[in-house]
Amino acid sequence: MTHPALRAVLAGLTGLEGFRLACLADPVTGTLVDVLPASADPRRAAAASAGLADLVQAVTGTAARLSPGGEAQDVVVTLTDACYVVRLLPVEGGDPLALLLVVDRGPAVLAFALRAVRRLDLDATAP
Amino acid sequence: MTADQAASPPAEQLLGLAARRQDGVLADPGRRHEIHLRAGRITHVLVGGVRPGPGPGPDRAAGTAAAALATREAFVDGVRELLDADPGAAARWAPKRRSPLDTAGVRLNVPGVLAEVGRRRAVLERLAGLVTADAPLARRPELPVAAVRITPRQWALLALAEEGVTPRELAGPLGDSVFRTVCRCHELLRLGLLDAPSATAPAPGAALFLASSD
Numbered sequence: 001m002t003h004p005a006l007r008a009v010l011a012g013l014t015g016l017e018g019f020r021l022a023c024l025a026d027p028v029t030g031t032l033v034d035v036l037p038a039s040a041d042p043r044r045a046a047a048a049s050a051g052l053a054d055l056v057q058a059v060t061g062t063a064a065r066l067s068p069g070g071e072a073q074d075v076v077v078t079l080t081d082a083c084y085v086v087r088l089l090p091v092e093g094g095d096p097l098a099l100l101l102v103v104d105r106g107p108a109v110l111a112f113a114l115r116a117v118r119r120l121d122l123d124a125t126a127p
Numbered sequence: 128m129t130a131d132q133a134a135s136p137p138a139e140q141l142l143g144l145a146a147r148r149q150d151g152v153l154a155d156p157g158r159r160h161e162i163h164l165r166a167g168r169i170t171h172v173l174v175g176g177v178r179p180g181p182g183p184g185p186d187r188a189a190g191t192a193a194a195a196l197a198t199r200e201a202f203v204d205g206v207r208e209l210l211d212a213d214p215g216a217a218a219r220w221a222p223k224r225r226s227p228l229d230t231a232g233v234r235l236n237v238p239g240v241l242a243e244v245g246r247r248r249a250v251l252e253r254l255a256g257l258v259t260a261d262a263p264l265a266r267r268p269e270l271p272v273a274a275v276r277i278t279p280r281q282w283a284l285l286a287l288a289e290e291g292v293t294p295r296e297l298a299g300p301l302g303d304s305v306f307r308t309v310c311r312c313h314e315l316l317r318l319g320l321l322d323a324p325s326a327t328a329p330a331p332g333a334a335l336f337l338a339s340s341d
Binding site: 028032051065091 | 242310
């Protein structure tokens with residue numbers, strides 16, 4: 001059961017060049033909220049949401065101490081063949097969700113991916 | 128992570144009923160725990176006769192993503208609490224009993240819920256030496272650093288964390304599940320804002336969730 005607004009957030013990313021995987025997770029509990037493609041291996045999806053929650057907790061915990069006046073918004077991890085873009089998406093009336101977008105590494109792909117996830121904030125709070 | 132991790136007589140019953148796409152209520156009459164099924168999917172959960180968690184409230188208007196997430200969290204953790212309450216006992220199945228509490232739109236997949244229950248048990252095992260649902264906690268009187276940023280919901284938990292309070296006791300007033308409150312307490316323990324006087328182990332390493340998903 002996924003709320004249509006949350007499914008729409010992920011669906012909007014699947015057309016990006018080099019798209020591999022997108023998942024939403026609760027960063028407090030590590031619970032997978034949704035993943036695309038829906039055919040993703042459940043163990044791979046679980047590893048994505050668990051790793052995403054651990055990453056967000058490490059970053060937000062560090063930022064809470066080092067930059068108490070700021071707020072963590074996104075994280076980019078560059079691998080030799082892929083890029084991970086992590087974004088905290090505000091949810092009106094609830095805690096933020098964490099988004100992980102995995103795309104191929106290639107010219108301009110990261111810039112388009114980052115621009116796409118930074119536009120998602122308002123969509124994620126839509127009823 | 129598989130549904131096998133949640134294996135127990137009631138979990139096996141639940142999997143069988145889901146596979147046969149049954150309608151009805153799986154109940155433990157003694158404790159008034161109930162899982163309501165429609166076409167083999169979970170539509171409602173009662174723990175101790177009450178719906179777990181607060182459900183949609185004024186800040187979680189019905190139909191919003193926040194309300195859907197809160198309902199799902201309450202039901203998944205309600206199933207975990209129910210299965211862990213008396214894992215050796217078989218539950219009673221009341222076929223065709225129509226749930227008066229059917230929650231519009233909620234149709235949770237049983238194998239997926241049981242897999243998540245198994246994952247949560249593994250996370251709780253990793254946290255057991257530091258914090259459990261029933262471990263007493265206390266707010267630390269002094270900040271361990273000059274300044275630290277916390278979220279409004281972390282602040283809400285700290286405000287309620289009088290000496291000796293447990294995550295289970297905090298969950299209701301916070302409007303969160305027991306599991307989520309334990310995880311939240313772990314965040315605040317790592318930040319040094321809570322104390323766990325009964326802790327026997329340090330906080331688990333950075334990979335709390337990933338280590339439990341294998």
